[in-house]
Structures are given as structure tokens and as C-alpha cells.
Amino acid sequence: MAVGLQTHIWANNTRSVVLLATFPLLMILMLYGVQLILMGFGFLPGTGKGLDADMALAASWLGWTVPAAFVIAAIWFAISYFGSQAMIDVLTGARKVERKTEPELYNLLENLAISRGLRTPTLRIIETESLNAYASGLHEGRYSVTVTRGLMRTLNRAELEAVLAHELTHIMAKDVRTMVIASIFAGIVSVIAEMVFRGLFYVRGGGRRDNKNAMPLILIGVAFAVIGFSLAIVIRMMLSRTREYVADAGAVDLTKNPDAMISALRKIEGRSGINAPDEVQQMFLDNQPDGNGLENLFASHPTIQKRIDALVRYGGGRDPGPWVPAPAGWTPQAGSSVPIAG
Numbered sequence: 001m002a003v004g005l006q007t008h009i010w011a012n013n014t015r016s017v018v019l020l021a022t023f024p025l026l027m028i029l030m031l032y033g034v035q036l037i038l039m040g041f042g043f044l045p046g047t048g049k050g051l052d053a054d055m056a057l058a059a060s061w062l063g064w065t066v067p068a069a070f071v072i073a074a075i076w077f078a079i080s081y082f083g084s085q086a087m088i089d090v091l092t093g094a095r096k097v098e099r100k101t102e103p104e105l106y107n108l109l110e111n112l113a114i115s116r117g118l119r120t121p122t123l124r125i126i127e128t129e130s131l132n133a134y135a136s137g138l139h140e141g142r143y144s145v146t147v148t149r150g151l152m153r154t155l156n157r158a159e160l161e162a163v164l165a166h167e168l169t170h171i172m173a174k175d176v177r178t179m180v181i182a183s184i185f186a187g188i189v190s191v192i193a194e195m196v197f198r199g200l201f202y203v204r205g206g207g208r209r210d211n212k213n214a215m216p217l218i219l220i221g222v223a224f225a226v227i228g229f230s231l232a233i234v235i236r237m238m239l240s241r242t243r244e245y246v247a248d249a250g251a252v253d254l255t256k257n258p259d260a261m262i263s264a265l266r267k268i269e270g271r272s273g274i275n276a277p278d279e280v281q282q283m284f285l286d287n288q289p290d291g292n293g294l295e296n297l298f299a300s301h302p303t304i305q306k307r308i309d310a311l312v313r314y315g316g317g318r319d320p321g322p323w324v325p326a327p328a329g330w331t332p333q334a335g336s337s338v339p340i341a342g
Contacts (some may be wrong), residue, residue: 085144094124137180169249197225261315
């Protein structure tokens with residue numbers, strides 16, 4: 001299984017590089033749309049000729065607007081890159097913990113890391129009853145695994161070990177770094193899109209309105225902006241969905257216990273909600289939208305059921321069905337935040 005998993009990791013990383021390479025192209029597409037909109041509203045000069053001439057003029061400006069935009073994006077990227085963990089901690093409420101405060105959880109993570117010859121990632125906890133986890137970080141020595149308090153209280157030892165192995169697989173596959181970079185790129189694209197649509201609502205007088213191509217330019221510009229923004233969402237979705245299947249398989253490979261991963265997913269199902277920006281939620285173990293239909297179509301993660309079906313089919317696991325929580329009044333074993341009983 002390890003050979004097959006490694007093949008999936010290589011394929012996933014190759015696909016991720018190709019997808020990430022399209023983000024600069026999306027920026028150019030959206031920038032061109034912004035220029036057409038500004039020309040349509042009269043804030044940038046037109047040619048006074050036909051629509052083709054105006055569009056060609058806007059395209060010629062890309063020779064200097066694209067380098068300027070990339071310089072600004074590079075500064076933004078550098079700040080976000082080096083401050084990503086601090087930003088994620090603030091947005092999720094995660095805090096760093098040491099072995100002495102959470103010894104059982106720390107030992108589980110350390111043992112898994114040692115089994116693969118890895119440096120033990122930093123351990124973080126979010127004080128919420130939601131059931132979720134994520135890995136973050138950009139390189140060796142900066143990786144981190146974060147779990148919620150609710151996850152620790154609800155999962156038994158084997159299930160918690162499976163979740164930690166899932167997150168450790170993200171680190172081994174280097175897709176943690178990919179998702180952080182994708183989130184930064186997506187944030188840049190999102191801001192450009194927001195500027196476009198806010199500008200459409202707040203623009204009043206102030207520009208020249210004598211361009212006979214005004215309306216076509218505005219409509220074409222909006223179309224470019226919408227296409228660029230939509231493709232950015234699709235790319236992020238593709239990055240997240242493929243990596244979750246690989247990480248589930250990696251958890252099974254590490255623990256040799258597909259049933260533990262399946263039962264962990266059953267307990268997490270419908271109980272994973274954490275208030276955080278979309279860019280951060282796409283790093284979570286589970287991120288399912290409320291409701292059905294179109295929301296699920298554009299979800300960043302495959303459904304829990306699809307992930308379980310894959311583990312049953314390819315990992316040899318057994319699906320116990322939907323989880324029924326313990327009766328009210330049940331508490332974890334005294335003296336431990338990690339349930340021991342299976």
C-alpha cells in the first residue's frame with residue numbers, strides 16, 4: 001500500500017503545482033477585466049474608436065500594470081508567507097501546548113512522527129467543542145498539528161491516533177505548504193474581485209461618460225472578473241478534495257487500522273463547524289457546507305460518506321454507520337483529556 005500511496009502523493013503534488021501555476025494567469029485575467037470596467041466608466045481613456053480598439057488599448061496597458069500588480073502581490077505574499085501561522089492562530093483561536101500539559105496527545109503524535117523519521121510537529125489546541133483538526137506550516141521545523149478540544153473528548157485513543165496520522169500525512173506529502181500558498185493566492189484574487197464588485201456599486205459620477213462602448217466594456221470586464229474569481233474557487237476546491245483522500249489513505253498506512261479512521265470520520269460528521277475564513281477552513285480535516293445541492297458541488301472537501309466508501313473499498317475497513325453520541329452526563333475518563341476506552 002505504501003508504494004501506491006507514494007504514487008498518489010507524487011501525482012497529487014504534480015497536479016497541485018500545475019493548478020497553482022494558473023493563479024498568476026487568473027490575476028492577469030481579472031486585472032484586464034478591471035481595466036475594461038474602469039475604461040467603461042470613463043476613469044481610463046478610450047480610443048474613441050470601436051470596441052476592438054478599446055479592448056486592444058486595455059490589453060496594451062498590461063505591459064506595465066501586470067508587473068506593478070505582481071510586485072504588490074509579491075509583497076503581500078511575503079508578509080503572508082512568513083506570518084501565516086500567526087494569522088491562522090488568530091483566526092482559529094489555536095494555542096500552542098507542550099508535552100507536560102497534554103502528555104497523551106503529544107505522545108501519540110510523537111510516536112507517529114518517529115515511525116516515519118520525522119521531527120515532531122508543534123502541537124496546538126482550539127478550545128471548542130467542534131470536532132476538527134488541521135495541519136499547517138511551510139517547512140521542516142515549522143510544521144504544526146492542531147486539534148479541537150471537542151475532538152480530544154469525543155474520540156477514543158485509536159480514532160485520535162488515526163486523525164493525527166491523517167494530518168501527519170498532509171505534512172509528509174508537503175500539501176500543507178501547497179494549501180497555505182493556495183490560500184494566499186486565493187486571498188489576493190478574492191480582494192481583486194471584491195474591489196471590482198464594490199466599485200460597481202459605489203461608482204457614481206466622476207468619470208467621463210462619452211465612450212460609446214461604455215456598457216459593452218463594463219459587461220466584458222465583469223465577465224473576465226467573474227471567470228477569474230470562479231476559476232480560483234474551482235482550483236482551491238480541486239486542491240482540497242484530492243488531498244483528503246490521500247491523507248485518509250496515509251492514516252491507514254501509518255496506523256494499520258482503517259476502522260479507526262472510519263469511526264473517527266463518523267463521529268466528526270456534522271460536528272466539525274468552526275468559525276474561520278474559507279481560506280483557513282479548506283485546511284481542516286472536514287469542511288462541509290450546511291445544506292445540499294449547489295453548495296456541496298463547490299465544497300472544498302469530499303463528503304464524509306465518500307471518504308468512508310473509499311476507505312471501505314480500498315483500505316479494507318468496516319463502516320459502523322452514523323454515530324450516536326453517548327447519553328447526557330457521560331464524561332471522559334478522569335485525569336485524561338484523551339478517552340482511553342474504545
